[in-house]
Amino acid sequence: MPAQQRSAALAPFVATLSPYELGPGPAGLHRGLPSSTVSITIPEADALEIAWLGRPASRERFRAVVAGLHLDPAELRQEGGTRGVWLTLSPPGAAALLGVPASALAGQVADLADVAPAMAHLPERLAACRSWPHRRALVEAALIAGLARHRASTGGPGLRATLAALSGTGRVQEAARLLGCSRRHLSATVRAGLGVTPKEYQRLLRFEAARGRLVAAARAGTVSLAAVAAASGFADQAHFTREWRAMAGCAPAEWLRAEGLVPKSSIPLPPPGPTMGA
Structure with a gap:
């Protein structure tokens, strides 16, 4: 199937399909934020270690990982290579492409080979690809095959x-x-x-909308937490910051700095406060 046809067939179910880079060096660290989608992370080289923030004992190692909808932050560590492929699926897409309802994955992380055995070959096949177009085509082909098997399971x-x-x-x-x-x-x-719950789903949607606005403002050099809070439906900046701490495990300004989206001195930090893990 040509690339354009593959993308069109997958469009109702795949929200994101892109390469990722956790940074230079032999090890990469990333904070996984709460999401209203099901995500799949496939490293090019070594496996991923994932732990729910604040729960070190929850750390597990995965060759490729599927994460369901979750309201808590996680820490992803990748050693021996910090690149890979990342995709997110709409909730109906989890059933349509993986054959597993999103409800079965909620609040969990699992190995891709356990969730969708037919896709267990992807990490090794991706490692052998020499370019992003080849990696994208390989992943799309696997998803199209999944759609053929599970199309009736879209919800x-x-x-x-x-x-x-x-x-x-x-x-x-x-x-x-x-x-x-x-x-x-x-x-x-x-x-x-x-x-x-419906309320939790709306909470995830509001958090994601706020994250998008925060990133856009940072890239434009016009970060205003009060403006982001107002545009995202929060009562005020303090409400937004409390919710961000609860769901991301840190304040918005801290997250922007950690992601390298703003200089370290551009946004004053709020007073220290408690953070919430998974």
Whole structure:
């Protein structure tokens, strides 16, 4: 199948497919933030070590990892090579491409070979590729094969309509009204499909929107935490900072510095406060 046709077939299910680089040197470290998508990380060389932030005993080693929807930050460490392929799937995409509902993966990390045995070959095959176009084509081909096996397991139009309603309003009750169902029915649908509550899903969406605005502002050199908070639906900057600490394990300014998105002196740090791990 030509590349354009592969991309079109996968578009409803794949949100992101890109190379990643954790930095120069023999080891890379990355903070994985809460997400409303299912993510797959495939290193080119050595395996990944992942631990939920604040829980050192949770550290595990994976050749390639699948992470479900989660509301807590994680720490990813990769040694022996810091590059690879990263992709994110919409919740219906997890079932359509991997054959596993997103609800079965919620709050968890697992090896790709255990979740989708037919894709167990990807790490070794990717390591042999010499260019990004070849790596992308290899991953897309594996996803297309998965779609052929599991297309009937997408969750149907009901789940997609439910997620669209939740993303289009900030209140669960309003989403239920738009869908013409009870709040209880909405909650049951979301829990069965995603493994989180409707309120938690909206919380993830708001956090991701705020993260996108924060990154865009940092790249434009116009970071204003108050403006990001207001545009993302938070009551004020303090509310935004508390929520960011709870979900990212650090303040927004600390995260921007750690990601290299702002100079170390450009945003004053807030007073120290507690952080929340997984």
